[in-house]
Amino acid sequence: xxxxxxxxxxxxxxxxxxxxxxxxxxxxxxxxxxxxxxxxxxxxxxxxxxxxxxxxxxxxxxxxxxxxxxxxxxxxxxxxxxxxxxxxxxxxxxxxxxxxxxxxxxxxxxxxxxxxxxxxxxxxxxxxxxxxxxxxxxxxxxxxxxxxxxxxxxxxxxxxxxxxxxxxxxxxxxxxxxxxxxxxxxxxxxxxxxxxxxxxxxxxxx
Amino acid sequence: xxxxxxxxxxxxxxxxxxxxxxxxxxxxxxxxxxxxxxxxxxxxxxxxxxxxxxxxxxxxxxxxxxxxxxxxxxxxxxxxxxxxxxxxxxxxxxxxxxxxxxxxxxxxxxxxxxxxxxxxxxxxxxxxxxxxxxxxxxxxxxxxxxxxxxxxxxxxxxxxxxxxxxxxxxxxxxxxxxxxxxxxxxxxxxxxxx
Numbered sequence: 001x002x003x004x005x006x007x008x009x010x011x012x013x014x015x016x017x018x019x020x021x022x023x024x025x026x027x028x029x030x031x032x033x034x035x036x037x038x039x040x041x042x043x044x045x046x047x048x049x050x051x052x053x054x055x056x057x058x059x060x061x062x063x064x065x066x067x068x069x070x071x072x073x074x075x076x077x078x079x080x081x082x083x084x085x086x087x088x089x090x091x092x093x094x095x096x097x098x099x100x101x102x103x104x105x106x107x108x109x110x111x112x113x114x115x116x117x118x119x120x121x122x123x124x125x126x127x128x129x130x131x132x133x134x135x136x137x138x139x140x141x142x143x144x145x146x147x148x149x150x151x152x153x154x155x156x157x158x159x160x161x162x163x164x165x166x167x168x169x170x171x172x173x174x175x176x177x178x179x180x181x182x183x184x185x186x187x188x189x190x191x192x193x194x195x196x197x198x199x200x201x202x203x204x205x206x
Numbered sequence: 207x208x209x210x211x212x213x214x215x216x217x218x219x220x221x222x223x224x225x226x227x228x229x230x231x232x233x234x235x236x237x238x239x240x241x242x243x244x245x246x247x248x249x250x251x252x253x254x255x256x257x258x259x260x261x262x263x264x265x266x267x268x269x270x271x272x273x274x275x276x277x278x279x280x281x282x283x284x285x286x287x288x289x290x291x292x293x294x295x296x297x298x299x300x301x302x303x304x305x306x307x308x309x310x311x312x313x314x315x316x317x318x319x320x321x322x323x324x325x326x327x328x329x330x331x332x333x334x335x336x337x338x339x340x341x342x343x344x345x346x347x348x349x350x351x352x353x354x355x356x357x358x359x360x361x362x363x364x365x366x367x368x369x370x371x372x373x374x375x376x377x378x379x380x381x382x383x384x385x386x387x388x389x390x391x392x393x394x395x396x397x398x399x400x
């Protein structure tokens with residue numbers, strides 16, 4: 001769970017897809033449909049004349065440069081920058097909120113006790129690490145619409161019942177809530193994967 | 207946490223964000239733009255073009271209907287259109303990941319289909335005595351397929367296996383709900399004792 005803007009991902013993908021689809025369709029259409037080819041050539045010739053005129057009328061002083069070329073280059077640069085920003089912000093996956101668990105916020109003679117995400121992650125991670133059926137665990141906290149949400153991600157050994165894993169994690173979260181005084185909404189995700197396949201099955205002795 | 211927020215979290219966990227496809231599409235466009243920019247700059251510096259200078263490129267585009275070889279242009283157009291169609295499809299398709307939600311009190315639990323499959327196979331093996339590697343389970347969005355290949359001479363009660371599988375799957379309380387189907391591999395369960 002992260003803060004990736006999925007709508008933006010899809011909008012960018014849809015826009016680029018439509019542009020590619022149209023370009024490809026036009027390239028095929030001008031070949032297989034003579035009327036489209038003629039229209040294309042006519043429009044192309046008119047555009048070429050316009051480009052020549054615009055280039056000549058926008059010459060910069062005595063140089064060979066013209067504002068039309070500069071504008072095209074600036075547009076290309078702008079598009080590259082926008083696309084890089086979109087791609088890099090998405091690749092990083094947005095910002096993760098570092099949630100602060102406050103036990104109660106009460107002042108005590110020793111001061112105020114503050115429990116942050118790091119403590120919670122370590123405590124849960126340590127408890128999960130003690131369990132033989134859990135191969136890997138990761139605990140993070142995010143803000144979803146300004147609400148703190150804890151994400152406990154676990155990879156159990158192959159053949160382990162997800163119900164049992166959920167029960168164990170649920171109990172740990174209940175224990176943690178008793179400790180911190182804050183029952184944070186929790187997402188438990190149970191994963192399979194390469195790591196689980198490589199590890200030995202859980203040995204069940206009954 | 208209110209129900210719409212739960213639903214939003216579950217949806218994010220069970221559907222693809224399309225980040226990889228989006229980055230691939232953006233990288234293709236950036237490469238094309240960088241190439242166009244480099245050709246324009248080389249032209250301005252009166253340097254030889256890498257492939258095709260801006261003037262030659264514009265002329266080629268105008269004369270596209272008569273460009274040669276024709277098959278290469280058509281093939282290029284078809285490939286471009288297909289890539290575009292794939293991107294459009296990916297942007298509109300739900301992108302459901304192989305996961306299910308387990309209804310679990312006031313927690314949100316999302317489980318990979320692979321975990322459900324291996325757990326069910328292990329459960330069936332323990333309950334029926336059939337070797338674990340003789341049971342294979344496939345979990346899809348709305349269906350669970352259990353294939354049992356008992357060793358020769360080992361009788362198979364397919365109905366019991368089906369009931370066990372159904373009971374186990376019901377205990378997981380998955381959303382969306384799944385139907386269970388058991389498929390004994392023919393010719394194995396009726397082999398005489400050896």
